[in-house]
Amino acid sequence: MRTAVLLSLLLASAYEVSAVENTAPFLAWSPQEFSVSQGLNAQVISVQDLSRGVYDLVDCSHKAILVVDELELHASDLGRKGREGLKNQVQGAESSLQIPFVDGGVDLEGLAHRLSQKCQASFVDVNEAGDIVDTLQGPSVIYKKLTSESVQQNDNTLESLVKEIRERFQDSFLVLYSSSQTKEFPTKHRLVARQQPGEPAPAPTKQSGVFHNYVFFSQGIFMGLLIAVVLVPVAMVGIFWNLGVQQPQRFEKKQN
Structure with a gap:
């Protein structure tokens, strides 16, 4: 049950492609x-x-x-x-x-x-x-x-x-x-090799794939993950500890 609750909170914090481009x-x-x-x-x-x-x-x-x-x-x-x-x-x-x-x-x-x-x-x-x-x-x-x-x-x-x-x-x-014109985000920080004077720059390669076209990790997602990973387990442990408290099954004997 703990795993199901934690997984549901993690999925909820993902915000269904909330920071997509375009x-x-x-x-x-x-x-x-x-x-x-x-x-x-x-x-x-x-x-x-x-x-x-x-x-x-x-x-x-x-x-x-x-x-x-x-x-x-x-x-x-x-x-x-x-x-x-x-x-x-x-x-x-x-x-x-x-x-x-x-x-x-x-x-x-x-x-x-x-x-x-x-x-x-x-x-x-x-x-x-x-x-x-x-x-x-x-x-x-x-x-x-x-x-x-x-x-x-x-x-x-x-x-x-x-x-x-x-x-x-x-x-x-x-x-x-x-906005009628969406914002373009840099897909990747590229490292350009040193060139000799007069040497033409290499043609940039077109990046493809879902991780180049979408931003899956934003500030909001990070805050949601922080809450889910740190605070939720602490709260769940406290709740289950309280639920585990049982009443005594019998009375103690009187001591003479």
């Missing part, structure tokens, strides 16, 4: 309440299911829908230093949705166009035109692409844009945040 997180939040369908309550989801779910999620009750595209965004980047602004916005919202792993990049610009057609709202690309939020009159779908390599700058840009939208439309807005 995935991007999806975040949605709003100062107003919104309902989330059962299909979006998942840790891993395909791009097709996400697009259908988000299309149904938007009920066109918001005056502004902000679609933010941060290139090469991965779920592991959300916990990095400098993400306090994004974290505070999501946690401080009345309603929010967080999907860590979307299998592939999300066509956010195309999604923004479809949402503008569904809600009969104007499509605004703030990448081509600068400060135009103040000039918006009716329902609008705003598309913004974040291309800076500094997460702090991306957070500041997002915070400024959300502030302008809040001043223009009060709390009647919805933010959709993801």
Whole structure:
């Protein structure tokens, strides 16, 4: 029984391919309440299911829908230093949705166009035109692409844009945040041999196999294994010791 319990905890901590490559997180939040369908309550989801779910999620009750595209965004980047602004916005919202792993990049610009057609709202690309939020009159779908390599700058840009939208439309807005271009991770650290001057560099060999394409050991998995390997056995020993305590079968004889 001990082996079965420990094995189940180890399998649970593995988090079902939680840090795979070619995935991007999806975040949605709003100062107003919104309902989330059962299909979006998942840790891993395909791009097709996400697009259908988000299309149904938007009920066109918001005056502004902000679609933010941060290139090469991965779920592991959300916990990095400098993400306090994004974290505070999501946690401080009345309603929010967080999907860590979307299998592939999300066509956010195309999604923004479809949402503008569904809600009969104007499509605004703030990448081509600068400060135009103040000039918006009716329902609008705003598309913004974040291309800076500094997460702090991306957070500041997002915070400024959300502030302008809040001043223009009060709390009647919805933010959709993801990435259309997934992050590429180095598959292997290569050692390059010394070369003679003028000698051409060797052609890089293409790495294949599941261990080159997926990351199976992350910070979350390490913490889960640490809890399972150290704390769980200690707790199980204490529990079984307590269960092994038996009541006395007879009374001791009186001593004269």
